[in-house]
Structures are given as structure tokens and as C-alpha cells.
Amino acid sequence: MSAIESVLKENRVFEPSDEFKTHANVNGMDAYNALCDKANADYEGFWGELARDNIAWKKPFTQVLDESNAPFYKWFADGQLNVSYNCLDRHLADKADKVAIIYEKDDGSSENITYRELYERVCRCANGLKSLGVQKGDRVVVYMPMVADAVVAMQACARIGAIHSVVFGGFSAGAVKDRVKDAAAKVIITANESVRGGKQVPLKATVDEALAGGDCPSVEKVVVLARTDAQVPMVEGRDIWWQDLVANQASECEPEWVDAEHPLFILYTSGSTGKPKGVQHSTGGYLLGGIVSLKWVFDYKPDDVFWCTADVGWITGHTYIAYGPLAIGATQIVFEGVPTYPDASRFWSTIEKHKVSTFYTAPTAIRSLIKLGADLPTKYDLSSLRLLGTVGEPINPEAWMWYYQVVGQNRCPIVDTWWQTETGSNTIAPLPGAVAIKPGSCTLPLPGMMVDIVDESGAPVEKGNGGFLVIKRPFPSLLRTIWGDDARFKSTYFPEDFGGKYYVAGDSAHRDENGYIWIMGRVDDVLNVSGHRLGTMEIESALVANPLVAEAAVVGKPHEVKGEAVVAFVVLKGERPQGEDAKRIAAELKNWVAHEIGKIAQPDDIRFGENLPKTRSGKIMRRLLRSLAKGEEITSDISTLENPQVMEQLKQTI
Numbered sequence: 001m002s003a004i005e006s007v008l009k010e011n012r013v014f015e016p017s018d019e020f021k022t023h024a025n026v027n028g029m030d031a032y033n034a035l036c037d038k039a040n041a042d043y044e045g046f047w048g049e050l051a052r053d054n055i056a057w058k059k060p061f062t063q064v065l066d067e068s069n070a071p072f073y074k075w076f077a078d079g080q081l082n083v084s085y086n087c088l089d090r091h092l093a094d095k096a097d098k099v100a101i102i103y104e105k106d107d108g109s110s111e112n113i114t115y116r117e118l119y120e121r122v123c124r125c126a127n128g129l130k131s132l133g134v135q136k137g138d139r140v141v142v143y144m145p146m147v148a149d150a151v152v153a154m155q156a157c158a159r160i161g162a163i164h165s166v167v168f169g170g171f172s173a174g175a176v177k178d179r180v181k182d183a184a185a186k187v188i189i190t191a192n193e194s195v196r197g198g199k200q201v202p203l204k205a206t207v208d209e210a211l212a213g214g215d216c217p218s219v220e221k222v223v224v225l226a227r228t229d230a231q232v233p234m235v236e237g238r239d240i241w242w243q244d245l246v247a248n249q250a251s252e253c254e255p256e257w258v259d260a261e262h263p264l265f266i267l268y269t270s271g272s273t274g275k276p277k278g279v280q281h282s283t284g285g286y287l288l289g290g291i292v293s294l295k296w297v298f299d300y301k302p303d304d305v306f307w308c309t310a311d312v313g314w315i316t317g318h319t320y321i322a323y324g325p326l327a328i329g330a331t332q333i334v335f336e337g338v339p340t341y342p343d344a345s346r347f348w349s350t351i352e353k354h355k356v357s358t359f360y361t362a363p364t365a366i367r368s369l370i371k372l373g374a375d376l377p378t379k380y381d382l383s384s385l386r387l388l389g390t391v392g393e394p395i396n397p398e399a400w401m402w403y404y405q406v407v408g409q410n411r412c413p414i415v416d417t418w419w420q421t422e423t424g425s426n427t428i429a430p431l432p433g434a435v436a437i438k439p440g441s442c443t444l445p446l447p448g449m450m451v452d453i454v455d456e457s458g459a460p461v462e463k464g465n466g467g468f469l470v471i472k473r474p475f476p477s478l479l480r481t482i483w484g485d486d487a488r489f490k491s492t493y494f495p496e497d498f499g500g501k502y503y504v505a506g507d508s509a510h511r512d513e514n515g516y517i518w519i520m521g522r523v524d525d526v527l528n529v530s531g532h533r534l535g536t537m538e539i540e541s542a543l544v545a546n547p548l549v550a551e552a553a554v555v556g557k558p559h560e561v562k563g564e565a566v567v568a569f570v571v572l573k574g575e576r577p578q579g580e581d582a583k584r585i586a587a588e589l590k591n592w593v594a595h596e597i598g599k600i601a602q603p604d605d606i607r608f609g610e611n612l613p614k615t616r617s618g619k620i621m622r623r624l625l626r627s628l629a630k631g632e633e634i635t636s637d638i639s640t641l642e643n644p645q646v647m648e649q650l651k652q653t654i
């Protein structure tokens, strides 16, 4: 049975236990409904009160929402604040000695960093950046391993009002270059190497490669954290060791007070067209989304040990590592390693070691760990856990049940959180002390999130029918624009098809008889591989940039562990290769894509044809390619195809 079929047959329901409910921040459906009613009755009053209660403002705002230039909405616009102040300074009075970060290193050693220590490290780094000439509004690319200093770097940018753009450490030089250029970054912060699974991975060398050729004239300085002892070439006048930069800096740094709408960061994500787009987030609204979701969805308690296993290179690592947990004064784990090193029990042993109470990971990790040792969690003391979460892709009920029974020991609710780089924080997810959970459903919207499922005309669909997932009202943590491309922002997210008023998420979904939302997948040409978002067009562009390739089309196919796998149909400039030749060229092209974008975008399967299936007007028939990739029988009429014979060729895997 496929994952989708098994989701459609799912009807189990798990109510929150009385024990969990009693201590929950939002206790029972009446409390949840009361929050929703409040938001419905007085939308601005609802968000305004939350913003006043949860954020320390330097200058209070007088207007909650400004819709005068829709869809360029503004929240709390005349208020002033600083995110780093909210995450650090405001805890110093009563939590200075509380552990902010447990930095769990790749080799299994760990380091505790208190709020005071983190504050001082951030201030030193902020002062260091200032000494390099970084000012409010300047862009700083952060290309770092999952070390505690990655959080320090992000917080330091926020402290001085610089806009960071974190680039995932697994991306290649080409991807770094594109992002540096698009944002005209002044400084890059990196490390000599990262350490993952016992292996050293060069990062500085990748930055050097990105900057070679002089395509990035905006870059003035490269700050290099010495994560290992490896010596790397340093360019005179451009490169500076992090350790030298911060050595003599003051451990205090007055925060730069910024307007609530000041961009906090840019984060690039894939869409169906063109290059990845720089999703631009605000300061005040974004911060609020992180805080309220941690209180509602993660039911935050002061003695929690929170662990989100994401990388800071993705939105999950921004909101649920770099900002949210610090803003509420939590103790959290920053994990440098991989789930399979030194063996597949790393997650479970780390939960035991640090007495983790809240664990947040991706379905793909769960599925791969089931494969590698379904009984491994039982060998560890996981009694500290009280809440589990998933994010990034739909979870199949089988993996959900294992997570619930074996990891959570039938005790811990699972919050399946639907959201996106663009929404900034959890958007649809259960409030675990209120909403009963169903395996595979992200359940109900958070209070104040006006989610709906509509047809092509924008009319709500009947329960049970699939449709487009939309959000009908702007909300504080929603992206503000695409960096440097307001027009693309408008046409991508607020298309005229729906009157230009709804935020269109790009997912399809349906509602069941209880109003629960079930995400069915993307409606555009975006793939979700191991919870990572990839545009088919990006991979196609990378492939056709190879001198051997004439044409390429990329589609997804279901994959047991990764959720989706990348299948590339390729036409070479020369003859269609066969046998050993085909194998060799396929391997070459996989490496090529890894080099152009990053390993995560590497096709799993490459198939060669003399041509691609096209209509007589020359349009590639992707629907057919999807069926071929899945190995389905082609039953539809292919007589309109210009070149039906290529279908046989493209069936053949290499």
C-alpha cells in the first residue's frame, strides 16, 4: 500500500491524556476554540495583545496591521525592538545561569552555554562584525556547520540589524555564489571545515571557489571559524579568523533598535520557476510567530529540554533553534552530528544523556531510523520525553505509529506541524493538550491562522474534496516579500486567480469530517526530498549546463525513506548511451548536479532517451514522465505524442 493510500484509510484518533491536559498551556478544546473565537472576533486585537505580552518592545507600536498596500502587509510597524535583545538580554535578570544551549558535538562530547555566556559570545561577535564595517541593513551570508557559533553568528547579525542569509552547509559553491550575488552580501561567515559523522567537510574551500572569478564584488570580508585544526589558505586583507576577530572585543554591545518591519533575514527556497528565491522575513512578526507556536504547539515549560534536529540552514533551524527557543528562555540542544553516527541510536542516546523533553524531527529521519534499528529506542531511557514533533513532509501512519509507540511509549502526543519557509512558524498543527491527534494529519490551524481549502475559483471545497491550501488573512510571521523582487512575490503567493487576496501555499489538501487537514503534496513543480524542498527546474538547469546534455526533465517518484526521489530524463547532445556508457555518464551527471547545487539535489535515477515525450506543440508531457518514473503502465492515449517511441527508451532504468 502506498503512503497516500494508507493515509486515506487512516481513522485512528488519540485524545490527549488527562495527565498531559492538566499541565498543558492550552487545556482542552474549549480553550482552543476560545482562542480561535477571539481571533475571529477581533483579529487585530488578538495579535496585538499577543505581541504586547510576548515581546519586549523598545518603542511600543500603535497600529497592529497596516493593509493599505496589500499584499505588502505591515505588522506593528511603528514599534521598535531588537530580536537579540529579546532572546538574550531580557533573560539576564532571572535566567543568566540557566543553560541556553547544550552543544552536542559530532564526537559525542558536549558543552553547556548559559544565557550569560551566550549573551557575551553574541556581543563579542556583534562587535567584531561592526569592526569590519557591517552596518544595519547590510547582508551577511552565514555558511557554517551546526555548531553553537552558527547561532551566535545569526544572533550577532540580529543584534546589529544586519540581515543574515544562512546557506545550508551542504550546498555547493555555485549555490553559495548565487545567494551571495542575489543579496549582494558584504561579509561571509564560514568555518575552515565542518565535522559530520566523523568526517571533515571543507567549507572555506567552497567559499573560495564561490568567490573565485570575481563574480561577487560585494564581498569585503570572510570570517572563518576554526572548527578543526585544519589550516586553510587565507586571502590577505579579505579573510580573518573568527577567533582573532572576537578575541579583544567587548562582551557588551548595545542592540540596534529596529522597526518591526526591518528584515531580520533572507532565506532562499525553491519554487517552480527560476532560481531559488530569497524569502524575506520581518523582525517583530517573525519573532512573535516563533514564540507563540512554542507556547501553543510545543506547550513550552521552563524546565523543558527542547531539541529540534534541523540544520540552521533551513527555516526550521531558524525558528526552532536560532530564535524561538531563545526568545522564550528555553534550554535547547544544538546538535552538530548526524543521526547515524557513531550508530543509529544517536538520537535515542542523546535524549537519554540530556534528558530531552521535547523532540522535533523529520519523517524522513524517523523512517530511516526504523530501517536501521526499530528496537534501538527501547535500549535507552526515554522517560524524559513528553512531547514529539514532526515537520517538513507528510508522515505515513506506519512511521507515525512507531514514533508514537516506540519512541513516545504511548505517552507523548505527536505534533505534526505544517508550515513553510514562507510562513515563518507553525501554521497548522495540534495544540497537544487540546486537539486529539490522527496519524498523518497536521490537524487544525493555530488560532489566528485563517486556513482554508479552495478550488480554482477560490471557493471553499466540500469536506473530503481536495483543493488548494490557502490562508485568507495575513498573519504576523508570513514572509514580507521576495528579496529584490516584489512582483514575483505578488504573482507567486497572492495570484490574481484567487483575487490577489489569499496567500496560496502551493500545497493541495483536504479536510475530513472533523475538519482535520490532510496535506496531499505540492501542486507545483517542487519536490520534497527528505524534507528538503527542491525545484525540478533548478535541477534541470543544472543538468543542461553540462556540456553533454541537450535537454532534461526532472520529476519526483515516491521513495520509502526520502518521501520523494529525483528522477531525471535526459537527452544527450550525441547518441543515446547504452550499457556501460550509460552507467558512466549517469554517474558523471549525478556528480555534476551535486557540484552545481549540492548532494541533496542529486538525481537517484537518470534515464536516457533520444528525445522527451512532447506534444505536437513541443511541450514536455510531465504527466507521462511522472507515470514512467513510478513504473506505472501508461494507459492513456499517447497518439498525440510527436515521438511515441521514446516512451520505451525512457522506461529503462540504468
Ligand code: PRX
Residues within 6 Å of the ligand: 269, 315, 316, 390, 391, 392, 393, 394, 395, 416, 417, 418, 419, 420, 421, 422, 442, 505, 506, 507, 519, 521, 522, 528, 531, 532, 533
Ligand atoms: O509541502 C509542504 C511540506 O513542505 C513544504 C514547505 O517546505 P519548506 O519551505 O522547505 O519548509 C519545511 C519546513 C517547515 C510545504 O509546502 N510540508 C511541511 N510540513 C509538512 C509538509 N507536508 C506535510 N506535512 C507537514 N507537516
